[in-house]
Amino acid sequence: MFIEESLSSILQKSNPYPCLALLESGLISYKESEHKTIPQELLKDFACIYGKELADDAIKCLVNLEAIEENEIGLLINDEASNIISSWLNQLKRNLLLTLNNNEESIEEFVVKLISYLKENTSCTVSYKSVENLDFIINSDGKNYSIQAALSPVWLPAVAEDASVQNTFIALIGPFAAQNWHHMIKYYAHPQFRNYTSYYDPWHCQKMNISRGSLLTYFDWFYRDVYGLKFFIPDTFSLALQNMGLLRYNDER
Amino acid sequence: MIYTADKIGKYKGADVIAEYMLKEKIPYMLGYAGHGAIGLLDSFYDKQDQVKIVWPRIETAAGFMADAYFRITGVPLPVYVSTGPGPALSACAVANAYYDSSAFLLITGQVTTDQFDSGALQEPYRHYPADYPSVIRTYVKHSFQATTVNQISQFLPKAFKLMQTGRPGPVHLEVPYDIYQTEGETVIPDPEGWTDAISWRTGAEPASINAILKKLIEAKRPLILAGNGVHVSGAREELLKFAEYMNIPVYTSLMGKGAVPDSHPLHLGVCGCWGHYPAVEAARNADVILALGCRFSDLHTASWQPGFAYNIPATKLIQIDIDPGEIARNYPVDIGVVGDIKTVLNQLIEKAETDGIKGDYKTWFDELAGYKKEWNDFVAPFEVSDETPIDPRRLIADIRKAAPKDAIMFSDVGNNQPWIEQYWRSDVPGTHFTAGGFAAMGFGVCGVLGAKLARPETTCINVCGDGGFMMMPHAVATAVQYNLPAVWVIMNNYAIGAIRDLQRFYFGGRQIGTNFETYEGTKYYDGELWNPDFAAMARSMGGDGVRVEKPADIAPAVEAAIKSNRPTVIDAIINRDTAVPLTSTWQMPPIPPALPTFGQIKIR
Structure with missing residues (x-):
């Protein structure tokens, strides 16, 4: 039987992120995938990002906690526990602390400031898909943007195709760089992914994004105007884009 | 008759042009003679003390010189050419001026009016009679074809008005041979009444x-x-x-x-x-x-x-x-x-x-x-580099040191252009010129002579590539002929380097048709790099020429060239594999863009 309090044991782990990533992926899949199960491809990415050992441990731990369960199709979030897990993860997300230019604040404060900056500096309109989830929908120049805080980079491909169909751009904000996010670069070969998603990691002043211009430029300006910091593009990302033929290889260097 | 304020007289068509140029106080007419231009030239025979005829060795060069003259003075010069090849060769210079909002008046000859559509020598006739205006129309603000003497009188002030008001651009006037020589009753209009009085400098609300x-x-x-x-x-x-x-x-x-x-x-x-x-x-x-x-x-x-x-x-x-x-x-x-x-x-x-x-x-x-510090820290070491072949940045830094503060710099087109763009510094505004729009190679090589016509007392330097120089090497002969002591510095890399670099960086290094080399084998790139001896070429045309291979020799060569007050070619052998640092990018779709080679893009 799932016991809410048992979730806190995850945070006692030396690296709680595999469990958190799996829970987040489970919740996304619960809403988005046909059988509510976590897609096998996502699980493969999960194993690559955190390593097979940690990934297996996380699955085992969450199955033991009855936060997720396994059926004949695959792993899925425990139906009865889904709301509790969702609230718990959201609370965790909102309280994640950022230290930006010697000022400490929560990711919730960061995202709220970002949204007000966008409202102040552009003619966009903002609606809230889920305040609790820090999930904002912004319309700017006729285009929709979903700005979300997230714990893990791993599940973004699971929603990218739908986003492209709905012509909604997803910008994820979270502590991704420390979670081997480079593994996700392979998805930039898919137009639906590269044209409709971007990752921002304000902890590490990095971003992975080739859907450039318009509202996203204001993300950079917000980061600089409010915190005096800049988002950098990791070299591995640029090199990967070159290998995919999306950027020209240049040996002038 | 619209010219009621002016005195009516009998003039040949060519006389109307000559007299009007005096009224516009035009100091030079440039061009190249042919049977379609001699009728015009004849009317300037007795006016050479007021309108000096300057003819470089090809029509394109005349256009480039006039273009440069306008960029410096704002005065549009007439450029005369014959029919057929002359107008065709001048089209490149006309376009070069048009794209960069510069101006000159291209005067082309044409077969006689009674020969229209006959296919007489050099007539463009196979679609429409005497049809050069259709050829040049894309590159001019307006094209006039005069078929009467009186029309020349009407068209000239309009042409000068168009060239000098609003966004400048070249204008074309075509005159059939017979109209140059035919007498007609007309007037020579006064520019004051037709162009000078026009207020065109509009402001904002x-x-x-x-x-x-x-x-x-x-x-x-x-x-x-x-x-x-x-x-x-x-x-x-x-x-x-x-x-x-x-x-x-x-x-x-x-x-x-x-x-x-x-x-x-x-x-x-x-x-x-x-x-x-x-x-x-x-x-x-x-x-x-x-x-x-x-x-x-x-x-x-x-x-x-x-x-x-x-x-x-x-x-x-x-x-x-x-x-x-x-x-x-x-x-x-x-x-x-x-x-x-x-x-x-x-x-x-x-x-x-x-x-x-x-x-x-x-x-x-x-x-x-x-940002400035990052860039300056990057640039500084190259500007004092002692490497051979010469680093292009050292070459430009040393030209700068040797040249007077107010020296006029004409870059050409090719890699020399971005090298000058990045490394030529000038504290005197309005002394850097280049062809940025149509970007015709050879413009700088000839343009520097137009600069010298405009500013005889000022040091005028052209930095060009070996490719651009060889398109217009006769500029040295023109300089000697008309005592225009310009200085040409050739960034010699035995290639049309900008295009070779595109092959190096866009096409996997497959260099074809871009290196100057002997062709000995069965395919391109078999031979030895080869160029003529540019310094010797300059000397053969009556100028001075020197080859520079060591960085330490650059400044003395430039100083000597300026001091000599003689047309001088400095053939500088540069490192052909040093690419101009990319601070942004340029894309030739579908080839994807490259990232800058200097400075990470922080905002995207």
């Missing part, structure tokens, strides 16, 4: 001036972008005054280079594929840009790819241009003003001063100071 100032004051990271329109409008002083008053940093396009002194603390450099990092980084980070006479070309904007040079939008663009066609051509504008740059800047200055409006952008300047 007061509401637009207020809106522009408000936008700039509210900005956190404003920039002023000076394009070629600042030079063309003669607005360099006003630009500096406004920028200083408002305390807004200035950067330029390639064509706007030299609009403000390079050493001015507000100056950031050139933005473009091979621009200066502080300018490029500032452009992609600015929240408001006031663009003055800039058309946002592909090389300037990283082929309009967001994030490389610009982020418009989100950057708010205020664009002022005399040509409405250039406003919002490639980027949406927050405010667009069709107007003369000089006039609008004066309006802005007056309003800002009256209202006591001034900007305070300290944080922005702190950020820009960081």
